[in-house]
Amino acid sequence: xxxxxxxxxxxxxxxxxxxxxxxxxxxxxxxxxxxxxxxxxxxxxxxxxxxxxxxxxxxxxxxxxxxxxxxxxxxxxxxxxxxxxxxxxxxxxxxxxxxxxxxxxxxxxxxxxxxxxxxx
Numbered sequence: 368x369x370x371x372x373x374x375x376x377x378x379x380x381x382x383x384x385x386x387x388x389x390x391x392x393x394x395x396x397x398x399x400x401x402x403x404x405x406x407x408x409x410x411x412x413x414x415x416x417x418x419x420x421x422x423x424x425x426x427x428x429x430x431x432x433x434x435x436x437x438x439x440x441x442x443x444x445x446x447x448x449x450x451x452x453x454x455x456x457x458x459x460x461x462x463x464x465x466x467x468x469x470x471x472x473x474x475x476x477x478x479x480x481x482x483x484x485x486x487x
Contacts, residue, residue: 368452368485369459372474376465379403384459387451389474391415394465402463406454411447413473414438428471435473439480448484 371383375394379386385405388394391412394402413421413435421431438444451460460481466472 368455368457368482370478370481370485371459371461372469372472372478373461373463374465374467374469375402375463379461382459383461385455386461386463387454388463389477390463390465391418392465397465404463406451408447408451411439411444411451411477418473423466423468423471425468425471431471432476435476436480439477445484448481452481452485 369384373379373383373386375388375390375397379402383403386403387406387408388402388404389408389412391409391414412418413431417431417434417438421427439448462474462477462481464472464474466474
């Protein structure tokens with residue numbers, strides 16, 4: 368499955384497919400019209416406590432990934448991941464995030480979790 372990640376501050380593209388915001392908080396300064404979203408998967412975003420602890424500090428990245436994967440392994444989260452894959456169908460799925468760092472953000476971890484689930 369084609370799962371892409373894109374920053375909320377970049378313009379959507381016509382080939383993005385099913386676009387879903389994966390942040391717990393709305394990206395500052397962006398409207399619904401600008402984001403062109405199909406869904407907002409707020410509950411799949413890292414918990415508020417985890418997000419605040421991480422603080423986008425690269426030295427905490429490995430621990431953040433492990434803790435976030437643990438959150439995503441909960442039964443309710445797995446069901447939401449499956450529902451997201453189903454909603455995207457056979458087309459591309461674009462995970463939209465607001466963080467500045469393209470390498471160290473929850474969409475990177477979420478994409479890997481979705482890919483692993485899709486392979487099963």
